[in-house]
Amino acid sequence: MTGRPSTGSTNVHRTSPQATPTTEPAAHPGGAGFDTDVLVVGAGPTGMLLAGDLAAAGVGVTLIERRPHERSNITRAFGVHARTLELLDARGLADELVRQGTPITGLRLFRRLSLDLSRLPSRFPFLLITPQYEVEKLLERRAVAAGVEFRYGTELTGLELSGSSVTAHTTDATGTRTTLRARYAVGADGVRSTVREAIGLPFPGVSVIRSIVLADVKLAEEPADLLTVNGVGDAFAFIAPFGDGWYRVMGWNRGRQVADDEPVGLDEVRDIARRALGTDFGMHDARWISRFHSDERQAPSYRKGRVFLAGDAAHVHSPAGGQGMNTGLQDAANLSWKLASVVLGRAPDPEVLLDSYESERHPVGAAVLRSSGAIVRLAMARTPLRRAARSLAAAFLSAVRPASAKAMGMISGIGISYDAPRGSHRLTGRRAPDLRLTEGRLYELLRGGEFVLVAPPGGEPDVPPVPGRVIRAHWTTDRRTALLVRPDGYIAWASGAGTPR
Ligand SMILES: Cc1cc2nc3c(=O)[nH]c(=O)nc-3n(C[C@H](O)[C@H](O)[C@H](O)COP(=O)(O)OP(=O)(O)OC[C@H]3O[C@@H](n4cnc5c(N)ncnc54)[C@H](O)[C@@H]3O)c2cc1C
Structure with a gap:
């Protein structure tokens, strides 16, 4: 692994937008000698979003879950932030979730800190209060429809890695042991991740x-x-x-x-x-x-060879800020299109693309640990001096617009962006807003799981090659900027002047 900061952007991947895959896509789930293309461990929100995306892209996916197939009305997470709603919108799931939940536009913390989420530059300028099980229900329905093979009541007990495959050992509820061979595996198996342990990664x-x-x-x-x-x-x-x-x-x-x-x-x-x-x-x-x-913990690496960690298996922190499920879902959205590109043979440099998952998402996980930790430490302030500092910090954040916009950007996920390769256009790596285009809304166009090229009316810019297919769309106004948007809604490449609004 290089660990090199990268947007996973088009600057480093060299196929043409409509290119023929460089290796043969799997002819059937798993292909010769494999039981499945990708084994996902854990049917929490992270595992189900990832599995659904992979299957929707045409990748064979088996998802194993230790629990039996029943969901209770007990919920851990209950807040879905704006960026997560945008990612769900790119899968056609957000509107249904929003209808079921309660949008909250204002947060008041420590009496003096007011954050007005209605100012968020998003189609979803609020925090949606809805139980985690409602999010899971939607994601499971989508994953089933996309063809994911679910195996509930099946526990991963061991994992072996080789240069060309991953072999998983599982035990089902009747005690039957099975071995499963996959091209790749993802540990979305929560805080006490068996996958993380099996690949020897610590959780400091x-x-x-x-x-x-x-x-x-x-x-x-x-x-x-x-x-x-x-x-x-x-x-x-x-x-x-x-x-x-x-x-x-x-x-x-x-x-x-x-x-x-x-x-x-x-x-x-x-x-x-x-x-x-x-x-x-x-x-x-x-x-x-x-x-x-x-706890506040983070795995030092999110990848070992053909195995990846995502969600709580990779990072865990206090519930302050309501970030855990949201960060896991955003990990899944970052990894899924990269893994699909590689499995389907569309990525000419698979290792660089796969490494960009860690180099983009590890810093985000670290930032979430810091911000949720800061909220908890403020809440636990012990001495009168620290409590006074808390009041001051709250008053400052409420009064100073750039500071409160930054805090809201971090908490809502709207402000997250990825490092761009040196010399890139300043928009590269930034989140793409839900642009109105001649062909429709950007996040509707992203529902195909492909790149979207936004070009000036009548223009067909010469874009760098990408590890996937490209849908072409056009500004409704006379704007000169051209943008290439990745399947996860971040800008892979841009040219010309102007900022997208
Ligand atoms: C009290 C509380 C409140 C919270 N509030 C929020 C909030 O408001 N907003 C927010 O974003 N987050 C919140 N969180 C965090 C959130 O619940 C988690 O971050 C989220 O569930 C992580 O999802 P995941 O899919 O990564 O892991 P999990 O949901 O933990 O799913 C992992 C799955 O893997 C399965 N599994 C584990 N080991 C194996 C194995 N060996 N074989 C097979 N399957 C296995 C487990 O059974 C489980 O179903 C809260 C957490 C708590 C405790």
């Missing part, structure tokens, strides 16, 4: 916060703000609505730091809410109460 980091209590409850009184977060003295708490009458409460009390398996009752949650928010809003009827701790 620290435990950042202990004894967080969580409850899904009904409230007798509705909070004034849709999303309520505050820290007072030694406690902080957070309340958000699911939109169906249920609320998620999370809280922490420095005075009660106990092990995860110490029982937690609603009285403890009420007590923390009263300390931090001044009221418990009459919470009752908890359907789920739990105590957990939160």
Whole structure:
């Protein structure tokens, strides 16, 4: 692996836009000697988005999941950020999810920090509150329709790597052991990833916060703000609505730091809410109460040979900022088109393209660890001096537009961009907004999983070769910039003047 910063952009890949693949695509899933092209381990949100994308591109995918095929109404993540909604839009899934959820346009943190998400330059200028299981349901439906072979109740127990294949050992619910040979494997198997362990990658980091209590409850009184977060003295708490009458409460009390398996009752949650928010809003009827701790960890590498890590298997951090599921889904969207290009024989330099997954996504994971860690440390501020600093930081972020725009860009994912090769146009590596084009909206055109070339009206610019097919589209106005947009909605190449709006 080179680890070289790259946008995975067209500057380094040398096939023509409509090029014939340089190697034969697999004639059937897996091809000769393989049971499948790509083995995905873990049917969480990361694994299902990735598997669905690969199968939609024509790659044979087997997805194994340890759990049986049943979903509960218990949810971990409950917030889908703007960038994730854009990526779901590029798969035709966002509108349905938005209809089911509750959009929140304003965040108020520590009483003084107000972030107005309605100013986000996106088709989705909000945080969508919706349970993780709704996101998973949509992704599973799409993956099934695209032809992913799901094997629920099947656990990965070991993995062997060679230069040309990956061999997985699995055990199903009846105890039957099976061996599966794939061209590539992706570990989307969560924090305690078996894949990560099997390929010998460590997961260094620290435990950042202990004894967080969580409850899904009904409230007798509705909070004034849709999303309520505050820290007072030694406690902080957070309340958000699911939109169906249920609320998620999370809280922490420095005075009660106990092990995860110490029982937690609603009285403890009420007590923390009263300390931090001044009221418990009459919470009752908890359907789920739990105590957990939160780690900040990141694998030093996201790839070893033919095996990749994505989602919580690659990085984990505190739930502050609601970033975990979102970052995992964005990892999957970055990796899927690259892996599909390589498996389908469209990438002339497969190693460079595959390495760009790590060089683009590892820094994003590290940044998320830093930002979610900063929010937690602010919330846990111990001394009066640190609490005063928290108030000041909150007031500064609220008052200074560029600072709050940067914070919103980071939290929502809208501000994420990738390093561009030296000498590239300044737009290279930036997120493409949902441009209105003669042929339709950009994110609708991206639904084919291909590159989109946006050209001036009547113009056919000479673009560099890309590892995939190119859909041609045109500005509706007399704009001179030409843009080549990658399947994951980032700009691979640009020429001419102007900024896309
Ligand atoms: C309390 C809480 C609140 C959160 N809130 C948010 C939020 O608001 N927003 C947000 O973005 N994120 C949030 N998160 C984080 C989010 O839930 C995770 O980041 C997300 O689930 C990660 O998805 P994943 O697909 O990478 O992994 P997972 O969802 O963990 O899925 C991994 C899958 O792999 C399977 N598996 C594991 N080992 C094996 C094996 N050996 N063989 C086969 N299958 C295996 C598991 O059964 C599991 O289904 C929260 C987390 C917590 C704990």
